[in-house]
Amino acid sequence: MRQIVLDTETTGLETAQGHRIIEIGCVELVNRKLTGRHYHQYINPEREVDSGAMEVHGITNEMLADKPVFAQVVEEFLAFIEGAELVIHNAPFDIGFIDHELKQWNTRYGSIAKRCGVVDSLVLARTKHPGQKNNLDALCKRYGVDNTQRELHGALLDAEILADVYLLMTGGQTALSLGGQSSKEGGASSGTERRPLANDRPPLPVIEASEEEFAAHRAKLEAIEKAAGQVLWRD
Known part of the structure; x- marks a missing residue:
């Protein structure tokens, strides 16, 4: 199973107010293991970054001035995530911004939901930990994930941290295998198979x-x- 843990940073909070994506960060999981492959891109939004957003992620207008616009990176980005299951914390926010960008540049791209499955790790966290704080920092503390480098939000760093949190949050036992043995069909052992003790085994100590x-x-x-x-x- 291929999953992409994804995060974005934006110029502000609402696409209805003309806000745009300025950073995309993705890390790849295959069969619940980090592969080392990632996608990271800063994007020129062709507008100013709100001061409130800048306080959160620290990305300035000057930093983005020489970066490509979304249309110049969209094909590479879509190729990286194509067919994967996306893991996103508060997915409606990021998906809303990505779909807005896709629609703005070319309607033939369609929506992300037509290309990828989506898992909202915030919904998952709220289900597992009702009534508790479930932002990324709170989850890092709960699951013992080191986020000391996260003084400011950053799409790639947050995606890397979320990958660790997601794997821990969903890492419960998935199959019962007694003694590490597998059945002939390749599944987990049912525990009903008889395994005789060796005749030459030493007696158990009393x-x-x-x-x-x-x-x-x-x-x-x-x-x-x-x-x-x-x-x-x-x-």
Whole structure:
């Protein structure tokens, strides 16, 4: 399974106000493993960056002046994500901006939903941790992901951090395999197969409790009996 963890930075919060994408960052997962492949691009939005947005990501108008416009990078970007499942934190925001850019430059591109599946990691986090903070910083703290470099938002850095968080958040046991053995069909062992012990195996050791351990056990039972009444398993 191929997944792309994606993040964007923008000039502001609303496409209806003419705001545009200024940075795209993506990292690739195949079968839940980071491959080392990534896509990263700064984009000239052909408009000013709002001061409030600049405080969040630190990307200035001067930094973007010599960068390509979206139309110059769209084919490479779409080729990178084509057919993958996108993992995005607060997906409607990023997908809304990407679809807005695609529609603005050429209607033949269609929407991202026609090219990729989408997993919203924010919705997933809210399901797993209801009533708690589920922004990326809070999830990093909850799952022990190092985000000390994240003084400002950045699309590629945030995508890399989100990839770690997503893998930890969804990394529960997916199959039961006793002793690491697989069935002949390639699936997990059902645990019903008989595996005889080797005839030459050494006998299992018998370890008896010490007198101190017996005394501690008796004292514990006496305390339970005093507090709760009769104890059925007295020695």
